[in-house]
Amino acid sequence: MNGDKPFKDQVGLVTGSARGIGRAIAEDLADWGANVVIVDMDQAACEQTAQEIANKYGVKGIGVACNVAKKEDASACADKVKAEFGTLNFLVNNAGVIRDNLMLRMKEEEWDMVSDVNLKGPFLMTQAFLRLxxxxxxxxxxxxxxxxxxxxxxxxxxxxxxxxxxxxxxxxIAREFATKNILCNAICPGFVQTDMTGSLTDDVQEQLKKMIPIGRPGQVKDISRVVRFLCSEDAGYITGNIIRVDGGTATGI
Ligand SMILES: NC(=O)c1ccc[n+]([C@@H]2O[C@H](COP(=O)([O-])OP(=O)(O)OC[C@H]3O[C@@H](n4cnc5c(N)ncnc54)[C@H](O)[C@@H]3O)[C@@H](O)[C@H]2O)c1
Structure with missing residues (x-):
């Protein structure tokens, strides 16, 4: 360990980190000394967040505009990270979108868009960064x-x-790379207050809050601290796990 900077000289990339949960994750990695790659849709927003984090935590930060659902974007992003840092220690696949609709009304485009970002995105990004x-x-x-x-x-x-x-x-990923040095885990957040949930109607937000046994909505730090733990030395024997961070919402599943 490097004192209070256990991630010193290590590099973390967080997708969807210009705001919300992703930004909190990037900040927590940087707080422990990691250099960070801010990946999101808009270059100016990525650069601004990267700069703010770099200034606040004294690390290197770069912003890379990348649509995670596009293979060419994912591989261009990997090329940039390789050129800038030569390595990647932590890949956090956080970018996600919602396009809610009842089954009867859901359009094919709504299905495709959400699947492309939330599922194909992590596949493409992980594949692009495997060699590093x-x-x-x-x-x-x-x-x-x-x-x-x-x-x-x-x-x-x-x-x-x-x-x-x-x-x-x-x-x-956990099974294919268990003997090749990569540990892979998933976090299942419950209701967390961000722009994403802020876009839901007040009724839906109230319903979701009522489902939380702990009695309060999640904050971005509730999630980012667990991501940081999973990246830490203390989590070195954990792989293939699903960790709920939901104030008890899905207890019993
Ligand atoms: N907020 C919650 O209650 C909640 C609960 C469970 C899971 N999650 C998940 O946590 C993650 C972060 O959620 P959030 O609430 O911070 O959302 P958010 O909408 O506040 O932020 C998501 C970020 O992802 C970016 N993004 C969207 N599509 C992208 C793409 N194709 N390529 C790159 N970046 C893209 C957006 O520009 C945005 O900056 C998501 O995967 C979400 O599904 C959130």
């Missing part, structure tokens, strides 16, 4: 799924399916 991850020490992949992928939520055929699929992908 295999050589890195430590080497971790953390996938941000959802309790919706465990429970199945009304109006979320696309989202729940993509997040369940991501749990399957997590287990495959």
């Amino acid at each position: 991850l295999i050589k890195a020490e430590p080497s971790r992949v953390v996938n941000i799924s959802s309790v919706s992928g465990l429970l199945g939520q009304v109006g979320q055929a696309n989202y729940s399916s993509s997040k369940s699929g991501l749990l399957g992908l997590t287990k495959v």
Whole structure:
């Protein structure tokens, strides 16, 4: 360990990190000394977040615009990280979208869009970074799924399916790379207050809050601290796991 900077000289990439849970994850990695790659859709937003984090934590930060659902973007992103840092220790597949609709009304485009970002995205990004991850020490992949992928939520055929699929992908990565140095786990957040959940109607937000035994909505730090733990030396014997961070919402599943 390097004192209070256990991730010093290590590199973490978080997708969807210009805001919300992803940004909190990037900040927590940087707080422990990691250099960070901020990946999101808009270059200016990525660069601004990277700069703010770099200034606040005294690490290197770069912003890379990348649509995780596009193979060419994922491989261009890997090329940039290789050129800039030569390595990647932590890949956090956090970018995600919702396009809720009841089954009867859900459009094919709504299904495709959500599946492409939430499931194909982590597949493409992990594949693009495998060569760097295999050589890195430590080497971790953390996938941000959802309790919706465990429970199945009304109006979320696309989202729940993509997040369940991501749990399957997590287990495959864990098994295929267990002897090749990469540990891979998934986190299932419950209701967390971010722009994503802020876009839901007040009624839906109230319903979701009522499902939380702990009695309060999650904060981004509730999730980012667990991601950081999974990246840490203390989590060196954990792989293929699904960790609910949901205030008890999916207890009993
Ligand atoms: N907020 C919650 O209650 C909650 C609960 C369970 C799971 N999650 C999951 O946590 C993750 C983060 O959620 P959040 O609440 O911070 O969402 P958010 O909408 O606040 O942030 C998501 C970020 O991902 C980016 N993004 C979207 N599509 C992208 C793409 N194709 N390529 C790159 N970046 C893209 C967005 O621009 C945005 O900055 C998501 O995967 C979400 O499904 C959130």
